Amino acid sequence: MARATVFSLFIILFYNSIFTQLGISSGNKIEYLPGFEGPLPFYLETGYVEVDGEKGVEMFYYFIESEKSPEKDPLILWINGGPGCSAFSGLVFEIGPLKFDVGGYTEGLPTIYYFPDSWTKVSNIIFLDAPVGTGFSYAKTEEGFYTSDILSARQHVTFLRKWLEDHPEFSSNPIYIGGDSYSGITVPVTALEIVHANQEGGMQLNLKGYLVGNAATDEWYDGNARVPFLHGMGLISDEQFQSAKQSCNGNYISPMNAQCSFVLDSIDSGSIGSWKRCNYGVKSTHDVGSMLPYHHNLTTSGYRALVYSGDHDMDMPYLGTEAWVRSLNFAIVDDWRAWYSGGQVAGFTRSYSNNLTFATVKGAGHTAPEYKPKECLSMLERWLAFEPL
Template sequence: MVLPFFVGPFTFNYADSYLNKPTLVLNPYSWTKVANIIFIDQPAGCGFSYAKTPEAYNTSDTISATLTYDFLRKWLMDHPKFLDNPLYICGVSYMGMVVPIIVQDIYDGNEAGNEPPMNIQGYMLVNPLTDKNSDVNSRIKYANRMALLSDELYESTKANCRDNYIQVDPDDRLCTSDLRVVDKCLENIYFQQILEPFCGTTVAEPNLLIRGRSSLEENPIDLPREPWCREHNYYYADVWANDIAVQNALHILEGTKTEWVRCNKTFEYSFGRSAAISYTFNAPSTVGYHRSLTYKNCRALITSGDHDMVVPHLGTEKWINSLNLTVESGWKPWFVEGQVAGYTVSYTHNNYSLTYTTVKGAGHTGPEYKPKEYLAMIDRWFAYSPL
C-alpha cells in the first residue's frame, strides 16, 4: 500500500498532476500533526526494503514481527531522545496479523529486561484482518445487510454452507450452487469501498504506460478522467517512487531495488488460496494475542470503515466481543464538525482499555477515504479525550 500518502505530511495533487508528472502538496490531515511516525517497509522486499541474500526474503507472520521488534530496539538505541516518548504500534489491513504479535513481543521484552526498555502504551489497527476464517466468512452476512444479497439467498447459503464459505467441499452441490449465485451478485462490487466504481481489468496497467521512462520531466500523460476509479490515484505513486531523482532524494541505495511496486506479489495473501513465494502465513488468528494483551497496561484503538467488504466491521465486532471485556461506554455516535463521523464503544479489563469505532463511509484503508475524521479520531485518542 501507499499509506504514507494517506497519513504522511505530503500527498498527491490529483487535480493538477499528470501520470508521468505527479505533483505533491501538503497534506492538511497528516498524522504528523499529532505524532512522530516511523514508516516501516516490511518484510524485506516491500517498498524500498531489501535483503542481501535470497534466503533472507523468506519470512512469515511471526518472523516479520520479530524482525520489526528487533528493528525498533536498534532504532531507539540509535535515537535515545525518543525513548521517553509514548510508543504506539499501528497497522492497516493484513498488519492485523502482525501488529499484535509485535506489541506482545515488546511487552515480553520489557518484562525480560531487554534493552532499551520501550515506553509502549498501546496499539491502533485500521480494518485489521484478525481471524482469517471468521473475518472472511463475515463478508456474506455483511453483503446481505448492505442489500447486496437477498435475505432468501443469504439464508439458503448460510444453511447449505453451514456458515462456512471458505473451506467448501467441491462435491457439496447445494453450497457450491448458492456460492455461484453469491459470486455473480458480488463480482462487480469494489470490495475496498462498496459504493465506489468497480474497474475490473479495464484500467490500463501503469507499467505499460510508464515503461522506459526514467524522469518526471517527460511530456505530460494523463489518465482518463471518466469513469473515475480509485486505482487511478495509485498510479501516481508508482511513477513518483520509480523516478530516479526521487529515489536519490530519499537516499535509496543504488542497485538495491530495480523497481518500486505498490504490492509485492511474492507476499500476496488471497485468503487460503495464495501461492506466495517468500511468505509463510503461519498465524491463522491473532485473537489470542489481543486476549493476552488485555492483561497488560495497554490501550487499543480498533477502527472499521463501515463500507469495507474486504474485512467487514461485523467480523471485527465478533472477535472483539469474544474477548468478554467490560463495556465502559456503550454504543454511541462520535462527531467531527458537528456531523456524525461514525459510532464508538469502549471496553476495559483491569489496566487494559479498548476503543472500537466505525467510520461512516470509509473503505478498507480508512484514512484514504475519510482523512479528516481519522485525524480527529487519533488526535483525541492520543490525548485521552472522548471521541
C-alpha cells in the same frame, strides 16, 4: 489516460526521483522532493536499518516528526498490510502529510502537495517498508528474503531498538504500533514481541499500546462476516442470502455441500483488474493463527488498543471485527453510541474494559483514513489523549 496507468506512472517517476536523491545511507534529512514546490513544511528523514547482519536484511523507513510537539508526542511505528504494501502507500494515500495532485495531472513528473489532515499533526510516525522485500527493504542474501509473521515482528523490534539508539531524543516517547488490513496480524504480533523483548532485558521500548484498522484477525470471524455484510449493504438479494444461510449453515469459508458452493459462486461476480500498490510476491509465511489470544494478552496486560473499521469494507467487514471484539468477553464501559467530527456523525463506538476501544468510521472503505481523513485524525487525536471518541 486510465486511472491505473496514471497511478503507476506516479509511483515510477516518484520512486526514481526520490531514490536518486536519497542514496542508501542510514538517515537522510529530506528538505525537497521532486514535484513539491519549495521546501517541505515538516521534518522528513529516510534511511536503512540493518535488522539481520548474518542474512543482510536492511529495512527502509520514512520518518516524519510530529507537527505539534515532537519531543513529547507519541511515536507510531506504522506498518502497511498485504503483506507487501509499501510504507509509501501509508505516507501518501492514508495517514501522511503528502498527497498527489491526481485531478490536475497531465503528464510528466507528478505534483505532490501538503495535506493538513495528517496523523503527523499529533504524532511522530515511522513508516516502515515491511516485511523484507516490501518497497525499498531488501536482503543481501537470498535466504534473507524468506520471512514470516513472527520473524518479521522480531525484526521490527530490532529496528525500533537500533533506530532509537540513533534517535535517543525519542527514547522516552510513548510508542504505539499501528497498521491496517493484513497488519491486523503484524501489529499485535509485533506488540507482543516488544513485551517479550522488554522482559528479557536490553533496551526498553516504551510501548503503550497499538491500533489496527479493518484488521485481519481471525478467519472464522473475518470470512463469515462477508455474506451478511453483502446482504446488509443491499449487494445481494434476500433470496440469495436466505439460500446461503440454509445451505451453508453459517459457514461461508469452507462449503460443506454442493448447494452451498453453488450459492457462494453465484454471490461472487468478480472484479476488473486495477493498479496495485502492493507486492504480494514477498516470501512471507503466515505462521500464527488467530489474533484473539494476542489481543487478549496485550489488553489484559495493560496495553491500550484502538480497533477501528471503515464500515464500507467488504474485505474485512466491520461485522466480523465487531463480533471478534465482543468474543473477548470484556465488560462494556461505554456502550454503543455515535461519535462526532466537525459536528457530524463520524461513526459509532463502544469502549470495553482493559482499555479496548472499537469504532466504525462512517462511509470509509478498507483503509479508513484514505476515505475519511478528517474523521480519522479526530479519532486518533482523542484516543492518544485518553479522551472518549
